[in-house]
Amino acid sequence: MLRNKMNQNYIGILYIIPTPIGNLSDITHRALKILNTVNIIAAENIQHTNLLLQHFNIKNFLISLNKNNEKKQSDHLINELKIGKKIALVSNAGTPIINDPGNLLIKKCHNCNIQVIPLPGPCAAITALSASGLMYGRFCYEGFLPSKKQIRRNLLYSLREETRPIIFYESKYRILESIQDIIEQIDENRHIVIAREITKKWESIYGAQAAVLLKWLKEEKNRYKGEMVIIIDGFKKSKNHNLDxxxxxxxxxxxxxxxxxxxxxxxxxxxxxxxxxxxxxxxxxxxxxxx
Structure with missing residues (x-):
C-alpha cells in the first residue's frame, strides 16, 4: 500500500539519494545534508560510496545493499526503520533503483507504511537524452543491452519499429558488437547517438547513422572507453509504402x-x-x- 501523505504516523524514513555520475560537484546540498544526518547509509558498494563521503568529509555508518544480499538486508533495514531510524539509499552512481538494487526495500517500506522520500538528481540516461537532439517528448528506456548475443539481437529486432527514441546502456567490451547488431537488426541508416563518460573529463557525445558510427568508433579505441549511453532514433515510416x-x-x-x-x-x-x-x-x- 502506498503511503498517504496526510498520515503522519510514520516510523522511520527512507531517503532515496542520487549521487554524481561523474563530476562530484553535481551532488546537491540537500543530499549532502541527509547523508550527514541519517542513522544508516545503505550502499550498493561500501568502498565506492566511502570515496564520495570522504571527499565531502562525511562520516557515517554504511551497510551493504546489493543484488546478492538484497532480500536479507531489506528485512534488516525494515526493522531499523520500524524503530525510528532514518536511512539513506544510494547506488554507485546516479539515481538509485534505475538498474540498481533497492526496489525490494522500497516495496517493503510501502507495505509497512514507512515514509519514502526521493530526491531529484543525476541520471545518465536522461542527461544523455537531453543533449542527443533526439528528444520528442517521449522515449523508451531499456536499460543495459543483454550480454548474450541472440537475446540482444532478438530484443533489437523487436524494437525495430519503436517510434520513440530508445535508450540503452552498454559497456566498452560489447559496444562494437552491439552497434553491429543494431545495423543488422534495425537499420544501418538509423541515427544513433553515443554519450560517453557523461559529466566526466573525457565526456563525448557523437551522433551519426549506425554504419557511420561503427566506422567512427573503430578508428580510435579511446572513442569507446568508459561508460556509454546509446540512443537510437525512433522508427519513421517511409513515405513510399508500396514497392513497385x-x-x-x-x-x-x-x-x-x-x-x-x-x-x-x-x-x-x-x-x-x-x-x-x-x-x-x-x-x-x-x-x-x-x-
Whole structure:
C-alpha cells in the first residue's frame, strides 16, 4: 500500500539519494545534508560510496545493499526503520533503483507504511537524452543491452519499429558488437547517438547513422572507453509504402542466387531505390517462403 501523505504516523524514513555520475560537484546540498544526518547509509558498494563521503568529509555508518544480499538486508533495514531510524539509499552512481538494487526495500517500506522520500538528481540516461537532439517528448528506456548475443539481437529486432527514441546502456567490451547488431537488426541508416563518460573529463557525445558510427568508433579505441549511453532514433515510416512490382520482381529473381542482403543491395542499385524500404518489406514478410 502506498503511503498517504496526510498520515503522519510514520516510523522511520527512507531517503532515496542520487549521487554524481561523474563530476562530484553535481551532488546537491540537500543530499549532502541527509547523508550527514541519517542513522544508516545503505550502499550498493561500501568502498565506492566511502570515496564520495570522504571527499565531502562525511562520516557515517554504511551497510551493504546489493543484488546478492538484497532480500536479507531489506528485512534488516525494515526493522531499523520500524524503530525510528532514518536511512539513506544510494547506488554507485546516479539515481538509485534505475538498474540498481533497492526496489525490494522500497516495496517493503510501502507495505509497512514507512515514509519514502526521493530526491531529484543525476541520471545518465536522461542527461544523455537531453543533449542527443533526439528528444520528442517521449522515449523508451531499456536499460543495459543483454550480454548474450541472440537475446540482444532478438530484443533489437523487436524494437525495430519503436517510434520513440530508445535508450540503452552498454559497456566498452560489447559496444562494437552491439552497434553491429543494431545495423543488422534495425537499420544501418538509423541515427544513433553515443554519450560517453557523461559529466566526466573525457565526456563525448557523437551522433551519426549506425554504419557511420561503427566506422567512427573503430578508428580510435579511446572513442569507446568508459561508460556509454546509446540512443537510437525512433522508427519513421517511409513515405513510399508500396514497392513497385519491377523492384520486387528483381529482388525475387536475385534471391534465387544470392543472400537477402546481397539481393536487396543489388536491387536498390539497379532501380536507384532506397534499400531500407526493401529491407522493411523483407522483415515484414520474412515468413514468406519466397523471401
Amino acid at each position: 512490382k519491377k523492384i520486387l520482381d528483381t529482388f525475387f529473381m536475385l534471391r534465387n542466387f544470392c543472400t537477402v542482403k546481397t539481393s536487396v543491395f543489388i536491387t536498390a542499385k539497379i532501380h536507384n531505390f532506397n534499400k531500407n524500404n526493401l529491407y522493411q518489406y523483407v522483415i515484414k514478410n520474412k515468413h514468406d517462403k519466397k523471401v
